[in-house]
Amino acid sequence: MVKRAAAAKFGIFGNSTEEALYPIAAKDANGDPLDGSKHNYTLTFAAHQYPPVKAFWSLTMYDPKSQQLIENPINRYLLNSEMIPNMKKNPDGSLTLIIQKDSPGKAKEANWLPAPDGPIYMLLRMYVPTEAAPSILPVGAGTWRPPGVALAPK
Numbered sequence: 001m002v003k004r005a006a007a008a009k010f011g012i013f014g015n016s017t018e019e020a021l022y023p024i025a026a027k028d029a030n031g032d033p034l035d036g037s038k039h040n041y042t043l044t045f046a047a048h049q050y051p052p053v054k055a056f057w058s059l060t061m062y063d064p065k066s067q068q069l070i071e072n073p074i075n076r077y078l079l080n081s082e083m084i085p086n087m088k089k090n091p092d093g094s095l096t097l098i099i100q101k102d103s104p105g106k107a108k109e110a111n112w113l114p115a116p117d118g119p120i121y122m123l124l125r126m127y128v129p130t131e132a133a134p135s136i137l138p139v140g141a142g143t144w145r146p147p148g149v150a151l152a153p154k
Helices: 002-009 081-086 106-111
Strands: 041-045 057-062 078-080 095-100 112-114 121-127
Touching (some): 095 106, 106 112
Parallel strands (some): 095 112
16 A cells, blocks of 8 residues: 555556666755755756657756645646747757746747746656667766756846
């Protein structure tokens, strides 16, 4: 019964590594806890270096206390691979996802995941990760690593 309850609570972690991986970001590149009241953040994928998956990937953000998605004024709860055609890429072809509480401006809103005025953590969901390089597999020893969460330039 206890195992069943744990599986229900943490069901997203019930897939095998061949089906899905869920890297978590709770700290920025400096090692500080993520907090939308203190900083604006970015997550930049180098040109054509998106998460190596056969299905799709998504970035979601959660409240650490409730472990729930965070309500926001534009009702956007994720950024994902299917949204890339509508996102603005950088001149070098890289893609920067913007995580902050205030709008980055109309020109960049397609890349924006609205953050709350408080602590957060993020989950990169990777469905059917590739096995050939570049790959996040085997876990901890793959040739691809998620980019770090950086403080946005002021």
